[in-house]
Amino acid sequence: MIEASPSTVAGIISHCLGGFPDEACGLIAGDARTGRVARWYPTRNVAASAKLYEVDPGDHLRADRDAQAAGFEIIGVFHSHTHTPAYPSPTDVAQAPDPSWHYVLVSLRDVGPTLRSYRIVSGKILEEPVVVTVG
Amino acid sequence: MSVEVRLPTVLRPHAAGQTVVEAEGATIGEVLESLVRSYPGMSGQVLTDDGSLHRFVNVYVNDDDVRYLDQLQTKVQPGDTVSILPAVAGG
Structure with missing residues (x-):
């Protein structure tokens, strides 16, 4: 399960829309035990492609450091699919x-x-709930 | 010479859960070889069988990605921090 605020969900979707027609990507940070997302980081897609993404390594390092300094961990990644469902591709x-x-x-x-x-x-894909919470 | 190596979550189980470990070497190649000697579970996840940097990891000296420096020949100084992060990509 992940748990995120409405502003986090809106921010992630907004970043993905902003990257269109290419795929957009970013990282989420929070508590690894609970899946609560405390902050999210937009990152550049160095693949600059409508079919592939690659998180900019420098952006990843900066996000990792910021998360650690705030007492969190990077607990996952988000990216957009521009022409396919929200389901991991074989490449993913x-x-x-x-x-x-x-x-x-x-x-x-x-x-x-x-x-x-x-x-x-x-190699197995397991869907998990996304819980949107206020406060 | 000893430097601090920060590990990503995926490698920590091979180092008894530690976030930061010490490794020896004057270059990134030596540091990573020392790391794998100390924690053999990381073998094949950081360096490939032919000794090159695995494409699924990014390695940094302080703020710089070693792929844009001298790769495995990149020199490290006392007090440098080496960070390993997964290369995050997909389709």
Whole structure:
């Protein structure tokens, strides 16, 4: 499960819309035990592609340091799919670096964006709830 | 010479859960070889079988990605912090 504020969810979707027609990406930080997202980081997509993303390594380092300094961890990544559903692609599964991470997908295929979250463990995709909480 | 190496969550189980460990070396290549000697579970996750940097990790000396420096030949100084992060990508 991930738990996020409305402003976090809106910010992630807004960043994804801003990256269109390319895929957009970023990182989420929070408490690894609870899945509560405390902050999110937009990152550049160095692949600059409508079909691929690659988190800018410098942006990743800065996000990691900021999260650590605030007492959090990077607990996952989000990225957009511009023409396909909010479901991990075979490339996403093959390159998923960390079984403890949350993989958040935002689909921009339809008029209304959709956001879903998954764990990817040993090549298996497991959807998890996204709980939006206030306060 | 000893430097501090910050580990990503995915490698910490191989180092008894530690976030930061010490490793020896004058270059990034030596530091990573020393790390894998100390924590053999990381073998194949940081360096490939032929000794090059694994494409699924990014390694930094302080603020700089070693791929834009001298890669594994990048020199490290006492007090430098080496960070390892996963290369995050997909489709």
